[in-house]
Amino acid sequence: MAIWAGPQTYYGINNVSDYDDNRLYTFANMAHGKTLQFGCGHQVCGTNTHISCIYNLVGGYPHSVLYETGKACTKNKDCTTYKGSTCEQADHLCVFTGKPPVPGGGENKMCRGNKEMTDPGRKAALEAHNKRRSQLAKGKVRNGKNPNNKNLPTASFMARMEYDCEAEAGAIAYASTCAFKQSPQKDRKGYGENVFVYNAPNAVPADALNAAAKKWWDQIFLDGINWEVVFKQSLRDKKIDQKGFTQMAWANSIKLGCGVQTCGLKSFVVCRYSPAGNVLNQTIYPIGDVCSGCVAACKDTDGLCM
Template sequence: MTRYHCEASRKGTKKIDSQLINNKDNQIKAAIASWIAPETFYGLNNVSNYDDNRLYTFANMANAKTLRFGCGYQENCGQDVHISCIYNLMQVYDCDTETGAMEYARTCALKQSEQSEREGYGENVYIYNAPNAVPADAFEAAAEHWWGQVFLDGINWKVLFKQSLKDKSIDQKSFTQMAWAKSTKLGCGIQTCGMKSFVVCRYSPA
Protein backbone atom coordinates (compact mmCIF):
# COMPACT_ATOMS: atom_id res chain seq x y z
CA MET A 1 0.00 0.00 0.00
CA THR A 2 1.50 3.34 -1.05
CA ARG A 3 1.77 6.01 1.59
CA TYR A 4 1.52 9.73 0.90
CA HIS A 5 2.04 12.56 3.42
CA CYS A 6 1.13 16.24 3.26
CA GLU A 7 3.96 18.48 4.43
CA ALA A 8 1.98 19.81 7.39
CA SER A 9 1.68 16.36 8.93
CA ARG A 10 5.46 15.86 8.80
CA LYS A 11 6.30 19.04 10.70
CA GLY A 12 4.55 18.00 13.90
CA THR A 13 5.96 16.21 16.92
CA LYS A 14 6.38 12.46 17.06
CA LYS A 15 3.33 12.27 19.29
CA ILE A 16 1.15 14.05 16.73
CA ASP A 17 2.59 11.94 13.93
CA SER A 18 1.83 8.79 15.93
CA GLN A 19 -1.74 9.92 16.47
CA LEU A 20 -2.09 10.58 12.75
CA ILE A 21 -0.76 7.12 11.89
CA ASN A 22 -3.09 5.47 14.41
CA ASN A 23 -5.98 7.44 12.97
CA LYS A 24 -5.01 6.29 9.47
CA ASP A 25 -4.83 2.64 10.55
CA ASN A 26 -8.23 2.88 12.20
CA GLN A 27 -9.77 4.49 9.12
CA ILE A 28 -8.34 1.82 6.83
CA LYS A 29 -9.80 -0.90 9.07
CA ALA A 30 -13.12 0.96 9.13
CA ALA A 31 -13.12 1.22 5.32
CA ILE A 32 -12.53 -2.52 4.90
CA ALA A 33 -15.25 -3.28 7.42
CA SER A 34 -17.68 -1.00 5.57
CA TRP A 35 -16.93 -2.77 2.26
CA ILE A 36 -17.68 -6.16 3.82
CA ALA A 37 -20.74 -4.96 5.76
CA PRO A 38 -23.35 -5.16 2.92
CA GLU A 39 -23.03 -8.97 2.77
CA THR A 40 -23.70 -9.18 6.52
CA PHE A 41 -26.61 -6.76 6.34
CA TYR A 42 -28.35 -7.93 3.15
CA GLY A 43 -27.19 -11.57 3.09
CA LEU A 44 -25.96 -13.64 0.17
CA ASN A 45 -28.64 -16.06 -0.97
CA ASN A 46 -26.91 -17.26 -4.13
CA VAL A 47 -24.16 -16.37 -6.58
CA SER A 48 -26.53 -14.32 -8.74
CA ASN A 49 -26.98 -12.02 -5.76
CA TYR A 50 -23.59 -10.51 -6.63
CA ASP A 51 -25.49 -8.48 -9.24
CA ASP A 52 -27.30 -6.67 -6.43
CA ASN A 53 -25.88 -3.13 -6.44
CA ARG A 54 -26.09 -3.07 -2.66
CA LEU A 55 -23.36 -5.74 -2.58
CA TYR A 56 -21.02 -3.86 -4.93
CA THR A 57 -18.12 -3.30 -2.52
CA PHE A 58 -18.35 -6.80 -1.05
CA ALA A 59 -18.50 -8.38 -4.51
CA ASN A 60 -15.35 -6.50 -5.57
CA MET A 61 -13.47 -7.94 -2.60
CA ALA A 62 -14.84 -11.48 -2.97
CA ASN A 63 -14.68 -11.84 -6.77
CA ALA A 64 -12.81 -15.09 -7.52
CA LYS A 65 -11.82 -13.82 -10.99
CA THR A 66 -9.74 -10.99 -9.56
CA LEU A 67 -6.09 -11.60 -10.41
CA ARG A 68 -4.49 -8.57 -8.77
CA PHE A 69 -5.47 -5.65 -6.60
CA GLY A 70 -3.77 -2.56 -5.30
CA CYS A 71 -4.66 0.03 -2.69
CA GLY A 72 -3.51 3.50 -1.80
CA TYR A 73 -4.39 6.23 0.62
CA GLN A 74 -3.98 9.97 0.90
CA GLU A 75 -3.61 11.66 4.26
CA ASN A 76 -4.96 15.20 4.30
CA CYS A 77 -3.57 17.82 6.64
CA GLY A 78 -6.65 17.29 8.78
CA GLN A 79 -7.87 13.95 10.12
CA ASP A 80 -9.36 12.58 6.88
CA VAL A 81 -7.79 9.62 5.09
CA HIS A 82 -9.00 8.87 1.55
CA ILE A 83 -8.66 5.17 0.70
CA SER A 84 -9.05 3.55 -2.71
CA CYS A 85 -8.55 -0.02 -3.98
CA ILE A 86 -8.52 -1.23 -7.59
CA TYR A 87 -9.25 -4.84 -8.57
CA ASN A 88 -8.11 -6.23 -11.93
CA LEU A 89 -9.86 -9.23 -13.45
CA MET A 90 -7.80 -11.99 -15.00
CA GLN A 91 -6.88 -10.99 -18.55
CA VAL A 92 -5.72 -13.48 -21.18
CA TYR A 93 -3.98 -13.04 -24.51
CA ASP A 94 -6.53 -14.02 -27.15
CA CYS A 95 -5.62 -15.14 -30.68
CA ASP A 96 -8.95 -14.07 -32.23
CA THR A 97 -8.52 -10.59 -30.76
CA GLU A 98 -4.94 -10.56 -32.07
CA THR A 99 -6.17 -11.42 -35.58
CA GLY A 100 -8.40 -8.36 -35.68
CA ALA A 101 -5.62 -6.13 -34.36
CA MET A 102 -3.14 -7.51 -36.90
CA GLU A 103 -5.56 -7.06 -39.81
CA TYR A 104 -6.06 -3.42 -38.91
CA ALA A 105 -2.33 -2.83 -38.37
CA ARG A 106 -1.72 -4.03 -41.94
CA THR A 107 -3.89 -1.18 -43.29
CA CYS A 108 -1.20 1.30 -42.10
CA ALA A 109 -3.97 3.76 -41.26
CA LEU A 110 -1.77 5.19 -38.47
CA LYS A 111 -4.86 6.21 -36.50
CA GLN A 112 -7.54 4.58 -34.38
CA SER A 113 -10.20 2.67 -36.30
CA GLU A 114 -13.88 3.59 -36.21
CA GLN A 115 -15.87 1.87 -33.48
CA SER A 116 -18.27 0.52 -36.12
CA GLU A 117 -15.36 -1.42 -37.67
CA ARG A 118 -14.60 -3.31 -34.42
CA GLU A 119 -17.90 -3.66 -32.61
CA GLY A 120 -17.41 -5.06 -29.11
CA TYR A 121 -13.69 -4.24 -29.02
CA GLY A 122 -11.74 -1.38 -27.49
CA GLU A 123 -8.55 -0.28 -29.23
CA ASN A 124 -5.28 1.55 -28.61
CA VAL A 125 -2.86 2.53 -31.38
CA TYR A 126 0.72 3.79 -31.31
CA ILE A 127 3.18 4.94 -33.96
CA TYR A 128 6.72 3.70 -33.26
CA ASN A 129 9.30 5.85 -35.04
CA ALA A 130 11.31 3.05 -36.63
CA PRO A 131 10.62 0.52 -39.40
CA ASN A 132 10.88 -3.24 -38.85
CA ALA A 133 10.78 -2.69 -35.11
CA VAL A 134 11.55 -5.45 -32.63
CA PRO A 135 7.99 -6.23 -31.50
CA ALA A 136 8.88 -6.39 -27.80
CA ASP A 137 10.49 -2.92 -27.94
CA ALA A 138 7.58 -1.38 -29.83
CA PHE A 139 4.93 -2.92 -27.58
CA GLU A 140 6.81 -1.81 -24.46
CA ALA A 141 7.03 1.77 -25.75
CA ALA A 142 3.33 1.70 -26.65
CA ALA A 143 2.28 0.38 -23.24
CA GLU A 144 4.39 2.98 -21.42
CA HIS A 145 2.90 5.75 -23.56
CA TRP A 146 -0.70 4.64 -23.00
CA TRP A 147 -0.34 3.96 -19.27
CA GLY A 148 1.66 7.16 -18.77
CA GLN A 149 -1.40 9.26 -19.59
CA VAL A 150 -2.65 8.82 -16.03
CA PHE A 151 0.32 10.83 -14.73
CA LEU A 152 -0.40 13.84 -16.96
CA ASP A 153 -3.50 15.02 -15.13
CA GLY A 154 -4.59 12.31 -12.70
CA ILE A 155 -7.90 10.48 -12.40
CA ASN A 156 -10.71 11.00 -9.89
CA TRP A 157 -9.96 9.22 -6.62
CA LYS A 158 -12.64 6.56 -7.23
CA VAL A 159 -10.98 5.75 -10.59
CA LEU A 160 -14.32 5.94 -12.41
CA PHE A 161 -14.72 6.80 -16.09
CA LYS A 162 -16.86 9.94 -16.12
CA GLN A 163 -17.88 12.50 -18.72
CA SER A 164 -15.22 14.82 -17.33
CA LEU A 165 -12.53 12.41 -18.59
CA LYS A 166 -13.95 12.57 -22.10
CA ASP A 167 -14.00 16.36 -21.97
CA LYS A 168 -10.40 16.82 -20.78
CA SER A 169 -8.03 18.65 -23.10
CA ILE A 170 -5.42 16.01 -22.17
CA ASP A 171 -6.40 12.69 -23.76
CA GLN A 172 -6.37 9.86 -21.20
CA LYS A 173 -8.61 7.37 -23.01
CA SER A 174 -5.73 5.03 -23.86
CA PHE A 175 -4.98 4.65 -20.15
CA THR A 176 -8.63 4.02 -19.32
CA GLN A 177 -8.81 1.38 -22.07
CA MET A 178 -5.82 -0.47 -20.57
CA ALA A 179 -7.34 -0.27 -17.08
CA TRP A 180 -10.93 -1.03 -18.17
CA ALA A 181 -12.29 -3.37 -15.51
CA LYS A 182 -14.51 -5.44 -17.82
CA SER A 183 -11.89 -6.25 -20.47
CA THR A 184 -10.67 -9.83 -20.10
CA LYS A 185 -9.09 -10.46 -23.53
CA LEU A 186 -6.15 -8.74 -25.22
CA GLY A 187 -4.59 -9.10 -28.65
CA CYS A 188 -1.99 -6.96 -30.46
CA GLY A 189 -0.45 -6.56 -33.91
CA ILE A 190 2.41 -4.58 -35.47
CA GLN A 191 3.14 -3.58 -39.06
CA THR A 192 5.96 -1.64 -40.73
CA CYS A 193 4.49 1.34 -42.58
CA GLY A 194 7.14 3.32 -44.46
CA MET A 195 9.70 4.49 -41.91
CA LYS A 196 7.45 3.77 -38.94
CA SER A 197 5.86 0.79 -37.21
CA PHE A 198 2.13 0.80 -36.47
CA VAL A 199 1.14 -0.87 -33.18
CA VAL A 200 -2.47 -1.88 -32.54
CA CYS A 201 -3.88 -3.53 -29.41
CA ARG A 202 -7.50 -4.52 -28.98
CA TYR A 203 -9.43 -5.34 -25.82
CA SER A 204 -12.61 -7.37 -25.31
CA PRO A 205 -15.21 -6.74 -24.15
CA ALA A 206 -14.94 -3.00 -24.72
Protein backbone atom coordinates in the same frame (compact mmCIF):
# COMPACT_ATOMS: atom_id res chain seq x y z
CA MET B 1 32.81 6.21 -38.22
CA ALA B 2 33.70 9.41 -36.38
CA ILE B 3 30.71 11.17 -37.95
CA TRP B 4 28.34 8.37 -36.91
CA ALA B 5 29.66 8.44 -33.35
CA GLY B 6 29.69 12.24 -33.25
CA PRO B 7 26.07 12.91 -32.12
CA GLN B 8 26.76 11.28 -28.75
CA THR B 9 29.62 13.70 -28.12
CA TYR B 10 27.51 16.68 -29.16
CA TYR B 11 24.15 15.84 -27.57
CA GLY B 12 25.09 13.38 -24.83
CA ILE B 13 22.94 10.46 -23.61
CA ASN B 14 20.29 10.91 -20.94
CA ASN B 15 19.54 7.26 -20.19
CA VAL B 16 21.12 4.22 -21.85
CA SER B 17 18.43 2.02 -20.23
CA ASP B 18 15.62 3.91 -21.99
CA TYR B 19 17.02 5.12 -25.32
CA ASP B 20 14.67 7.61 -27.00
CA ASP B 21 16.67 10.21 -28.92
CA ASN B 22 16.63 9.89 -32.71
CA ARG B 23 19.52 12.33 -33.00
CA LEU B 24 21.76 9.52 -31.70
CA TYR B 25 20.52 6.87 -34.15
CA THR B 26 23.86 6.28 -35.91
CA PHE B 27 25.72 6.12 -32.60
CA ALA B 28 23.06 3.79 -31.16
CA ASN B 29 23.62 1.30 -33.98
CA MET B 30 27.35 1.31 -33.33
CA ALA B 31 27.04 1.07 -29.54
CA HIS B 32 24.16 -1.41 -29.15
CA GLY B 33 25.35 -3.94 -26.58
CA LYS B 34 23.70 -7.01 -28.13
CA THR B 35 24.89 -6.45 -31.71
CA LEU B 36 27.18 -9.26 -32.83
CA GLN B 37 27.86 -8.72 -36.53
CA PHE B 38 28.13 -5.94 -39.09
CA GLY B 39 29.26 -5.49 -42.67
CA CYS B 40 30.16 -2.40 -44.68
CA GLY B 41 30.42 -1.38 -48.31
CA HIS B 42 31.27 1.70 -50.37
CA GLN B 43 30.45 3.02 -53.81
CA VAL B 44 32.05 5.87 -55.75
CA CYS B 45 29.35 8.07 -57.27
CA GLY B 46 30.92 10.86 -59.32
CA THR B 47 32.97 12.96 -56.96
CA ASN B 48 31.40 11.42 -53.85
CA THR B 49 31.98 8.13 -52.06
CA HIS B 50 28.98 6.61 -50.29
CA ILE B 51 29.63 4.31 -47.32
CA SER B 52 27.04 2.09 -45.64
CA CYS B 53 27.22 -0.39 -42.76
CA ILE B 54 24.54 -2.92 -41.86
CA TYR B 55 24.22 -4.40 -38.34
CA ASN B 56 22.54 -7.67 -37.37
CA LEU B 57 20.44 -5.81 -34.78
CA VAL B 58 18.93 -2.32 -34.88
CA GLY B 59 20.31 -0.24 -32.05
CA GLY B 60 18.01 2.75 -32.33
CA TYR B 61 14.66 1.39 -31.19
CA PRO B 62 12.75 3.85 -28.97
CA HIS B 63 12.60 2.95 -25.26
CA SER B 64 15.11 0.13 -25.66
CA VAL B 65 18.19 -0.66 -23.56
CA LEU B 66 21.20 0.58 -25.50
CA TYR B 67 23.65 -1.36 -23.35
CA GLU B 68 23.91 -2.65 -19.80
CA THR B 69 25.75 -0.38 -17.39
CA GLY B 70 28.39 -1.71 -15.01
CA LYS B 71 32.03 -2.74 -14.89
CA ALA B 72 33.59 -4.13 -18.06
CA CYS B 73 34.18 -7.89 -18.11
CA THR B 74 37.37 -9.33 -16.63
CA LYS B 75 36.45 -13.02 -16.74
CA ASN B 76 34.19 -15.26 -18.81
CA LYS B 77 31.42 -15.54 -16.23
CA ASP B 78 30.89 -11.77 -16.45
CA CYS B 79 29.51 -12.23 -19.98
CA THR B 80 25.89 -13.33 -19.46
CA THR B 81 23.95 -11.84 -22.41
CA TYR B 82 24.74 -14.75 -24.74
CA LYS B 83 25.34 -18.16 -23.19
CA GLY B 84 28.82 -19.48 -23.88
CA SER B 85 30.44 -16.06 -24.33
CA THR B 86 34.02 -15.41 -23.29
CA CYS B 87 35.74 -12.24 -22.10
CA GLU B 88 38.54 -10.88 -24.28
CA GLN B 89 41.04 -9.59 -21.75
CA ALA B 90 42.77 -7.05 -24.00
CA ASP B 91 39.75 -4.82 -24.60
CA HIS B 92 37.27 -6.21 -22.03
CA LEU B 93 34.65 -7.11 -24.65
CA CYS B 94 32.46 -10.20 -24.54
CA VAL B 95 32.95 -12.55 -27.49
CA PHE B 96 30.20 -14.87 -28.76
CA THR B 97 30.84 -17.25 -31.66
CA GLY B 98 27.45 -18.97 -31.75
CA LYS B 99 24.52 -18.32 -34.07
CA PRO B 100 23.23 -14.72 -33.78
CA PRO B 101 19.56 -14.27 -32.84
CA VAL B 102 17.10 -13.44 -35.60
CA PRO B 103 15.90 -9.81 -35.30
CA GLY B 104 12.29 -9.79 -34.19
CA GLY B 105 12.27 -13.55 -34.26
CA GLY B 106 10.56 -15.98 -31.97
CA GLU B 107 8.18 -18.89 -31.96
CA ASN B 108 4.60 -18.62 -33.15
CA LYS B 109 2.76 -21.34 -31.27
CA MET B 110 0.15 -19.35 -29.36
CA CYS B 111 -1.75 -18.14 -32.45
CA ARG B 112 -0.51 -20.22 -35.39
CA GLY B 113 -3.05 -18.71 -37.78
CA ASN B 114 -1.57 -15.24 -37.32
CA LYS B 115 1.89 -15.27 -38.87
CA GLU B 116 2.73 -11.60 -38.31
CA MET B 117 3.18 -11.78 -34.54
CA THR B 118 5.58 -13.72 -32.32
CA ASP B 119 5.08 -15.44 -28.99
CA PRO B 120 7.67 -13.16 -27.31
CA GLY B 121 5.62 -10.20 -28.54
CA ARG B 122 2.38 -11.68 -27.22
CA LYS B 123 3.92 -12.47 -23.86
CA ALA B 124 5.43 -8.99 -23.62
CA ALA B 125 2.06 -7.34 -24.29
CA LEU B 126 0.28 -9.52 -21.76
CA GLU B 127 2.91 -9.04 -19.07
CA ALA B 128 3.03 -5.27 -19.65
CA HIS B 129 -0.73 -5.07 -19.09
CA ASN B 130 -1.08 -7.44 -16.13
CA LYS B 131 1.94 -5.99 -14.31
CA ARG B 132 0.45 -2.51 -14.43
CA ARG B 133 -3.08 -3.69 -13.61
CA SER B 134 -1.63 -5.43 -10.57
CA GLN B 135 0.02 -2.20 -9.39
CA LEU B 136 -3.29 -0.38 -9.81
CA ALA B 137 -5.31 -3.06 -8.01
CA LYS B 138 -2.99 -2.84 -5.01
CA GLY B 139 -3.19 0.96 -4.84
CA LYS B 140 0.35 1.62 -6.06
CA VAL B 141 -0.41 4.00 -8.95
CA ARG B 142 -0.16 7.74 -8.34
CA ASN B 143 -3.11 9.84 -9.48
CA GLY B 144 -1.66 12.71 -11.47
CA LYS B 145 1.54 14.56 -12.21
CA ASN B 146 2.53 15.82 -8.76
CA PRO B 147 4.85 13.33 -6.98
CA ASN B 148 3.08 14.23 -3.72
CA ASN B 149 -0.35 13.23 -5.02
CA LYS B 150 -2.13 10.30 -3.41
CA ASN B 151 -2.38 6.97 -5.19
CA LEU B 152 -5.56 5.81 -6.86
CA PRO B 153 -7.76 3.63 -4.61
CA THR B 154 -7.39 -0.17 -4.50
CA ALA B 155 -9.61 -2.37 -6.66
CA SER B 156 -11.96 -5.02 -5.27
CA PHE B 157 -12.00 -6.61 -8.73
CA MET B 158 -9.36 -6.43 -11.45
CA ALA B 159 -9.32 -9.25 -14.00
CA ARG B 160 -6.08 -10.93 -14.99
CA MET B 161 -5.98 -10.48 -18.76
CA GLU B 162 -5.49 -13.41 -21.13
CA TYR B 163 -4.19 -13.35 -24.69
CA ASP B 164 -6.76 -13.81 -27.45
CA CYS B 165 -5.95 -14.83 -31.04
CA GLU B 166 -9.19 -13.45 -32.50
CA ALA B 167 -8.53 -10.03 -31.00
CA GLU B 168 -4.98 -10.24 -32.35
CA ALA B 169 -6.18 -10.99 -35.89
CA GLY B 170 -8.30 -7.85 -35.88
CA ALA B 171 -5.46 -5.79 -34.44
CA ILE B 172 -3.03 -7.02 -37.11
CA ALA B 173 -5.53 -6.33 -39.89
CA TYR B 174 -6.07 -2.78 -38.73
CA ALA B 175 -2.37 -2.14 -38.05
CA SER B 176 -1.68 -3.10 -41.69
CA THR B 177 -3.79 -0.13 -42.87
CA CYS B 178 -1.14 2.22 -41.43
CA ALA B 179 -3.90 4.65 -40.44
CA PHE B 180 -1.90 5.96 -37.45
CA LYS B 181 -5.16 6.67 -35.59
CA GLN B 182 -7.86 4.75 -33.75
CA SER B 183 -10.30 2.78 -35.90
CA PRO B 184 -14.03 3.66 -36.04
CA GLN B 185 -15.88 1.88 -33.25
CA LYS B 186 -18.40 0.42 -35.72
CA ASP B 187 -15.55 -1.49 -37.40
CA ARG B 188 -14.58 -3.34 -34.20
CA LYS B 189 -17.87 -4.09 -32.45
CA GLY B 190 -17.30 -5.40 -28.95
CA TYR B 191 -13.63 -4.46 -28.87
CA GLY B 192 -11.83 -1.57 -27.24
CA GLU B 193 -8.64 -0.32 -28.87
CA ASN B 194 -5.37 1.46 -28.14
CA VAL B 195 -2.99 2.61 -30.88
CA PHE B 196 0.60 3.85 -30.86
CA VAL B 197 3.10 4.99 -33.49
CA TYR B 198 6.55 3.51 -32.85
CA ASN B 199 9.29 5.65 -34.34
CA ALA B 200 11.20 2.87 -36.13
CA PRO B 201 10.44 0.42 -38.96
CA ASN B 202 10.63 -3.39 -38.76
CA ALA B 203 10.13 -3.24 -35.02
CA VAL B 204 10.77 -6.19 -32.74
CA PRO B 205 7.17 -6.78 -31.55
CA ALA B 206 8.10 -7.10 -27.88
CA ASP B 207 10.03 -3.81 -27.93
CA ALA B 208 7.25 -1.92 -29.72
CA LEU B 209 4.54 -3.32 -27.44
CA ASN B 210 6.47 -2.53 -24.27
CA ALA B 211 6.96 1.05 -25.48
CA ALA B 212 3.26 1.32 -26.38
CA ALA B 213 2.05 0.01 -23.02
CA LYS B 214 4.34 2.43 -21.19
CA LYS B 215 3.07 5.36 -23.27
CA TRP B 216 -0.60 4.50 -22.68
CA TRP B 217 -0.22 3.82 -18.96
CA ASP B 218 1.89 6.88 -18.27
CA GLN B 219 -1.05 9.08 -19.29
CA ILE B 220 -2.20 8.84 -15.67
CA PHE B 221 0.98 10.65 -14.61
CA LEU B 222 0.19 13.63 -16.87
CA ASP B 223 -2.96 14.59 -14.98
CA GLY B 224 -5.24 13.06 -12.36
CA ILE B 225 -8.65 11.47 -12.91
CA ASN B 226 -11.74 11.64 -10.68
CA TRP B 227 -11.43 9.73 -7.40
CA GLU B 228 -14.64 7.79 -8.11
CA VAL B 229 -12.75 6.30 -11.12
CA VAL B 230 -15.80 6.72 -13.35
CA PHE B 231 -15.43 7.16 -17.10
CA LYS B 232 -17.35 10.43 -17.21
CA GLN B 233 -17.89 12.61 -20.26
CA SER B 234 -15.41 15.11 -18.82
CA LEU B 235 -12.76 12.36 -18.74
CA ARG B 236 -13.64 11.13 -22.23
CA ASP B 237 -13.41 14.63 -23.72
CA LYS B 238 -10.42 15.80 -21.69
CA LYS B 239 -7.79 17.85 -23.53
CA ILE B 240 -5.09 15.63 -22.03
CA ASP B 241 -6.00 12.27 -23.55
CA GLN B 242 -6.04 9.51 -20.91
CA LYS B 243 -8.18 6.95 -22.72
CA GLY B 244 -5.15 4.73 -23.32
CA PHE B 245 -4.69 4.40 -19.56
CA THR B 246 -8.39 3.92 -18.79
CA GLN B 247 -8.67 1.12 -21.37
CA MET B 248 -5.62 -0.65 -19.96
CA ALA B 249 -7.05 -0.22 -16.46
CA TRP B 250 -10.60 -1.32 -17.35
CA ALA B 251 -11.31 -4.07 -14.83
CA ASN B 252 -13.76 -6.04 -16.98
CA SER B 253 -11.55 -6.16 -20.08
CA ILE B 254 -10.29 -9.73 -19.99
CA LYS B 255 -9.06 -10.56 -23.50
CA LEU B 256 -6.13 -8.86 -25.22
CA GLY B 257 -4.68 -9.15 -28.72
CA CYS B 258 -2.11 -6.93 -30.45
CA GLY B 259 -0.50 -6.32 -33.83
CA VAL B 260 2.60 -4.47 -35.05
CA GLN B 261 3.10 -3.50 -38.69
CA THR B 262 5.81 -1.53 -40.49
CA CYS B 263 4.52 1.62 -42.17
CA GLY B 264 7.27 3.46 -44.03
CA LEU B 265 9.88 4.56 -41.51
CA LYS B 266 7.61 3.86 -38.53
CA SER B 267 5.67 0.96 -37.02
CA PHE B 268 1.97 1.05 -36.17
CA VAL B 269 1.01 -0.71 -32.92
CA VAL B 270 -2.60 -1.74 -32.24
CA CYS B 271 -4.02 -3.57 -29.21
CA ARG B 272 -7.64 -4.65 -28.91
CA TYR B 273 -9.57 -5.48 -25.75
CA SER B 274 -12.68 -7.53 -24.98
CA PRO B 275 -15.05 -6.64 -23.49
CA ALA B 276 -14.40 -3.05 -24.55
CA GLY B 277 -13.54 -0.47 -21.94
CA ASN B 278 -14.12 3.28 -21.89
CA VAL B 279 -17.90 2.92 -21.63
CA LEU B 280 -19.48 6.25 -20.73
CA ASN B 281 -20.58 6.66 -17.08
CA GLN B 282 -19.31 3.21 -16.04
CA THR B 283 -16.63 2.67 -13.41
CA ILE B 284 -13.14 1.93 -14.68
CA TYR B 285 -12.83 -0.54 -11.80
CA PRO B 286 -14.75 -1.13 -8.54
CA ILE B 287 -13.13 0.41 -5.47
CA GLY B 288 -12.64 -1.81 -2.43
CA ASP B 289 -10.38 -4.22 -0.59
CA VAL B 290 -8.01 -6.05 -2.91
CA CYS B 291 -9.51 -9.28 -4.30
CA SER B 292 -12.73 -8.88 -2.26
CA GLY B 293 -14.84 -8.83 -5.43
CA CYS B 294 -13.28 -11.85 -7.14
CA VAL B 295 -15.81 -14.58 -7.93
CA ALA B 296 -13.21 -17.31 -8.41
CA ALA B 297 -9.57 -17.36 -7.39
CA CYS B 298 -7.29 -14.42 -6.72
CA LYS B 299 -3.56 -14.21 -6.13
CA ASP B 300 -2.94 -11.97 -3.14
CA THR B 301 0.55 -11.27 -4.44
CA ASP B 302 -0.71 -9.40 -7.51
CA GLY B 303 -4.35 -8.60 -6.67
CA LEU B 304 -5.70 -9.90 -9.97
CA CYS B 305 -8.82 -12.06 -10.25
CA MET B 306 -8.45 -15.31 -12.14
